[in-house]
Amino acid sequence: MANLSTFLARANPRGAGAQPLAAWRGGLIIAAAALAFHVLGAALVADLSLFPSSLDEIQHLSYLRWMAHAPALFPHFEAIPTLDDRATHWTAAPNYLNHPSPYYLALGGLDRLLGGSVAAMRLVNIALSGLAVAIMLRAGFTVLRTPREQAVFAAFLVLFPKMGVVAGIVSNDNAALLATAVVFAGLLRWHATGRLADAALLAAGLALCGWTKFTVFLMAGFAVAIAELPRLKLMAVRPRLARCAVIALGAGAGAVPTLENLARYGRPLFHPTNFFTPVAERTAVSFADYAALFFQQMAITWSAREPARPLEMAGLAGVLAILGLTVVLAARRARAGEPLTAPWIVALGFGLALPPTLALHLWFGWQAVLEDGYLTAAQARYYYGVWPGIALAAALLWREAPLRAVRPAILLTLALLLLASPALLMLVTEVRGDPPIR
Template identity: 35%
Template structure:
């Protein structure tokens, strides 16, 4: 009997985009030298540690990094990973097959591809082809600048993306919506603090908007699922707080810059440095474009998102995701400023932290660009091109060199 592969009613063009997305990530997984500089060796080291001694609540201060020249042996170098254990526990059983990083990279490609698929299916079910081109959404959703690069690496950003897709799908009304919301928040919490904070803000703003419009009460089943998801997601940080007095353990010895080597920045200078660096890091290949062109690539999805608030069909998503973006940016900035003040660290400016908010941004941008496509096709294609420029071209150049 032939095996039936579900199509989810998606057009062939959408499957082509998803296939290209997965293929580019797989090509990266196969060709990028290991380890990349995006924390791959530290992540693989924690997977190995969790394979050897699995635990829900690790003592991160005791973890070390594997030797780069021999991945079966430990070095004396301390690890700086401080994320909850879910990602590492999920991938640790693969060590029974092999410790080859390629297998773990391929697992990440699958996770990232499934995340995109969930988002596209949710949008297609909610809006249909007549109200929003699923291919256009898929193209923009696949265009978060570092998604294709990180998708081919060992990195918990990929599990964060899956959590983001689950929450996004639940808010869009996938069957069993409450469970999708619960899973998204719980997985985010057990994967990465930035993901948990951002998705908690999305769900809180979305539910508050529904309540103020009389569409949902606080006793609604979806609210209960969201609260349970938040409580589950908060557990690792509450445990860390009880153990250390902080919600997140930070390896000061690695991130602390000697006083003599620190740059001297006051708050205005740090603010300029923060936002310039975020813009510079926006493309998949950092520094590939002039700052002005990188900024245009950043504005390309954000400006249509600002216009999308006019449309009732997506207004509540715009409010939720735009508000959560502002919230995460504020937290990110404050944490970065404190990290600089206390340790002289200037590495906190990472644009890839915002991957968890991309599904909502992509939905709003695609919704508006789809309407431009019908009235001003040239404007629409320019907007799409600018959305793709930081990702598809930059990602492929990154992997080629």
């Protein structure tokens, strides 16, 4: 608790002494409650959900155990096998994961030390995810003025429906969430101070993203690029140019796994054959039909339990409305000649990273249709990479939105997100005796 107190004291850019004691205590309670909620939801998933999770858990576990057996910084993905569902024997099925290796190398060694315990590996993943949430909480609290704004940010942050589910299983997404957290913290600090140390933090986050997951690297890259666009005219200033070069070096380091894939496979990611359907057996679809299916799958996979129910999907509509209103309000401020502060720039950077990432995701999915006849590439859980910016946008709207209806709409969206959260769904499942989440 002392460490958490220090964390929140440092989170106030004016210093702990400049903040009223009641507000400081309020921030401490909010951070502790948000982190506890996230960890509780993940722990319920780890304890009550079936193994292996349907979210590729056996593939992640297989990959890390193969790295313990045959470690390689740039593995031959086509040679990685898959364990059986009891994780006791290797099968002939190829592993379709194509993520960079560091998470698997690190946890493969740890798994061996811990005797191959799946429960222990799930706890390690909860720790990774919890650390990511703590970093994002600290970063957001540095730029939010009141406990109410902090509460909105913290609640949104931990109510991304799939985040708690993934936190409770063995998944590289937990390392990618940690990398996202470092980019979020680094980008906020970089735009607030412009210091070399903060440029280095942002660079480290970009490198971590590139070495954990390609989609997260894309989202982080788009967020940084969009946030930097308004400041391009400052690029010629020598001190800033040197610091931007540090960020570019981090991005370059993060691109190394993608460049390796391009050299080896001729494409940014290894293309597995697990989902290939013979041409004669495929369902003929047009691009328009596939696009409709793609976005339908996004909605269906939104909740902690799939398929998402209509009320749970309504939370997704609220999130998109918040993002749209943030863009509108920022545009109005820009037209009025009001400079955008660091939190607004970062929220917009992450939020506006969503459309280009979605477009690329749709394009990759369409290529899978053409090459393999594979129709189910869309997953809402991939978009935790933009979520901290959306949570920050909600808090900024709470502070500054001119319409009276905005705050009730934000509270309604939070309530709908809670309905889709793993902690609530796991408890209801256990009480009612429903089949466990898988």
